[in-house]
Amino acid sequence: MILQVQEVSKRFGGLQALLDVNFELAEGQIMGLIGPNGAGKTTLFNVINGVYPPTEGQVIFRGEKITGLPSYEVARRGLARAHQVVRPLNDLTVRENVMVGACFGRERHSRSSAASLADQALTQVGLIDRADQFALSLNVAQKKRLELARALAARPYLLLLDEVLAGLNPSEIAGMMETIRTIRDQGFTILMIEHIMQAVMSISDQIIVLDYGQLIAGGNPQEVANNPKVIEAYLGDPEMTARLLAE
Amino acid sequence: MNLWRQPGFWPSFLLVFLSGLVVLVLRQDTLRETAFTVLMFIGLASSLNILMGYTGYVNFGHIVFFGLGGYFGFFLVSEMGWPVYLAALGGGVLSSILAYIIGAAVLRLRGAYFALATIGVNEAARAFVSNFEPFGGSTGLYVNFSAYDRYGGAGQALWFTFILLWLVVLAVIVVSYLVKRSRFGLGLSAIREDEDTAMVMGVNAPLDKTKAFLISAFFPGLIGTLYFFKNGNVEPDDAFRFQMSLEILVMVMLGGKGLLLGPIVGAFAYERLRGYLLTSVIFKNLHLATSGLVLLLIVLFVPGGGVGWLRERFPKLRRWLE
């Protein structure tokens, strides 16, 4: 198991954002994490990669307890992340942004070898023509790709992708899906949060469902799609329900 | 990395190198005094730039390291009889040690809170030194004239000090460039743009910004010792001028923060402007107000500073104007 999340809970003051979350992820798999808005998905990522510690529970990565480690320590152990809300380093070029991933990720490359790794990652996500622009000048879809390239350049054992498809138009989504598939084929383990059902269902080996901070279902895409609890959780969100039932 | 093949390094290095060389060739005392001030500010502004421009932490108390390091170095020269170059090194080391201690506390703060804390540190240091008897309390310390004998009299000592300052400032430029081009420097830029994201990407921000703070603090300690040694005395109001801290900051902004050449051009421009205003008949009494007006215009209309503006205007020049 590359990642084990054991009885993780997180409280923000009076708000129970996560409650007793348990799951395991095997190496080489893609796991989809779904759930309504505000369910605690991003919070779960934050707990896993050390942005803040869980209130209770353990996170175990490649056999090592990483609970409560600062995020840079987690990153060094081979866990990289693309953010839901894109966070480019605006005043750096696109290439430099990706180099930060390579320099400070798992393999800790020197600046010159980081540059070639960065170009590799940029080619992979289709952003290489923009390498010398400032990150500030990219549009949203490009910034999402930049997030992905930065994470890839870190050569992580595990990739956390937080809604990398959100905010993209259909053709951009298709392109990004293609990219994610090639990444999967290279053998990265991926845990991805996604709202676009069709996308997660088609790409994931396993799906887990979070609702009000609790895991309410898990299994392969078919099982999850037919799970009455899941359908119920999405009932507050008619659009989602429709999409889910359309599967 | 081979420094000699870096186009971004040369303009800055040559500028400082040649201005010092010209003074040494012409051997005029007044020119030396002017050049001393300009070089000193280049060194102070460039070292501030490592923290403020590269890392994004705006330090209003940079002068604390000039003051405390300078006091300590001066103490080593005048009370302990150390040669001035060793004393200056002592001042620099003490500054870095203090930066480590102060940084452990204040580097946890971000943005304006960090800036405010550094104002407090500066005032606390000034008030403390004014009361600290080994450093002469509020009257400060005076150098024993025999300290100059070692260098062949006061006149020779001044030239010797000038050369030391010149070398120190060249060292600041080299170090600034190496930091900027290194992996460490890339991490600092990441911290500047977004510290939390930098950490998620693996940058050990607490450690790296502490290192930047130590490097940034080392040089003012050296420079302070040389400055006070040249003056022959040191006193609290001279060593911890909040005004001077702000002027250094203005120089960095004037040239362009985060750039190697920025603080150098900024320090030159600011000092030339001040020199001109102070000697001009019309502006003599209004030099402060005029400087203020210039600063306001820069802040409002050229926020990237002079060099930053050139870089934007002429992208072809970028590789030379780092």
Add this chain to the structure above:
Amino acid sequence: MIHVLPSIIDGLLIGFVYGVAAMGLTLIWGVMRVINLGHGATMALGMFCTYFLFSDLALNPYLGMVAVVVLSLLFGFLIYGVALQRVIQSGYLSTLLATFAVNMIIIGIGTAVFTTSPRNIDFSAGSITLGPVILQGTRLLAALAAVVITGALYLFLYFTRPGKAIRAVSDNRAAAELMGIPSSHVLALAFGLGTMLAAVAGGLTSTFFPFTILSGATYQLKSFVICVLGGLGNPLGALVGGLFLGALEGIVPTFMPVSWVPVVEFVLFVLVLVVKPTGLLGAK
């Protein structure tokens, strides 16, 4: 204990005036996220304004305060329009340097016009003796004026439309803008009010301490300390912080040399910032 009492009371009275100055600084920070480095210079202008009204027009300083209020409010709008409006969105470094530039301009012109020789307002409001304590009339009146101003500010912030708008922006700028509050008017008003509080505090100070155009710098630093003690952005905290600092300045000299007072103040300042950046009062 009894010999400490007079200095504590004296300190508290001055503390009220400190509090008013700090309220101005904290209001500007809370609403605009601007550290106003021109605050001290504005205080000095308030001192000079009061002084000239008194010495040239023979106006009672407390009546003169009304003129100071009006003039400084306008002056604040002017500074906002000229120096701040353009950079208000570009982050604290730009606004901070802009206000520092304003500070240089005021001090520069002030030095050229007024020189730096000290002046004082030769005005006495008698004194009151309560047992061992002698209360200077000017300090009592200044404290009283400070209380009145705080009360007026409170009424303004809580019971008028523009005041409520200011508080709304202070609490959450983005949300307030969504609700359609004309943010830039509010920002200008906040800066005007902050400037006014500084000038009034300066005017009150000038009735009992001699001053020069440079005097504001010390008070500005004290205002920083007070704002941090009371929690940045919290006006009531600023007043309490002012009293605290005043009392501290009264007490400390009774058991260590007076020159150690700033050491205590600034060490406290840094400690509070590091340990509890929301201020000792802990609001917000």
